[in-house]
């Protein structure tokens with residue numbers, strides 16, 4: 388690694404890359420005493436403390452891939468360059484996502500047997516109006532189609548919540564009925580293919596506002612969102628798709644005609660054999676899904692020949708990602 392600088396910019400040369408760093412950006416990463424609390428490493432000063440035209444007076448490499456920077460406000464700080472590069476390239480966030488369709492996916496990679504109570508080892512359980520733990524089985528007067536025996540097409544759960552639950556656990560207790568196979572689809576793969584094959588439909592689903600709604604005697608839940616949500620960087624961030632809960636907002640017929648055509652294309656894709664991975668959950672199996680990406684469903688089943696009983700719960704991304712990062716630190 389090499390360094391170069393002038394008063395308004397610090398340049399770090401790492402292999403083939405040059406990272407140009409603003410003086411204020413590097414200054415606010417100082418963890419010297421007085422700048423941050425030495426236990427929590429949280430910043431102790433207001434932004435007004437730092438002069439807006441702060442300049443770099445000197446920068447030099449130290450041993451162990453460290454760097455010393457001196458600033459025009461007489462502050463000097465030592466930095467770990469590896470840590471800075473990791474932050475700049477955002478390479479410490481989470482493992483890269485691998486998109487899959489039916490032929491790419493190996494079921495054994497995505498399923499394993501476990502106890503539902505072990506969810507709390509991964510993250511905090513998100514309680515909803517369906518309870519901390521909900522029982523998915525056929526009911527006489529269901530408040531959701533999940534609690535019937537009919538087929539459920541590919542969908543994401545609870546798009547009407549704020550925020551939408553992140554990770555779903557479905558633990559199989561009984562599944563002796565004829566039918567009742569589970570299905571999963573990688574919504575990001577579908578969205579990626581849709582963008583390539585029909586960019587107009589993709590853009591309509593990225594931009595059209597939908598009202599997602601659930602209502603029963605005890606709860607009225609609504610959230611506005613889009614079927615395909617992108618991040619500020621244009622990356623796929625979330626799929627919200629549930630054909631029984633989405634109500635597109637009123638608009639001109641011509642606009643809605645295009646929306647319904649686009650939705651039809653996506654609907655056909657997520658329910659096509661190319662993308663659906665189908666399997667029969669056995670008692671003791673646990674299916675874990677990222678509800679922001681993976682759509683799931685089930686085939687219809689006949690309760691006169693046996694029983695089907697799954698138990699479900701949700702945990703949120705923040706606590707699960709935190710667990711992943713803590714465990715990553717341990718194995719480093």
Ligand SMILES: [Fe+2]
Pocket residue numbers: 533542543544683
């Ligand atoms: Fe569901």
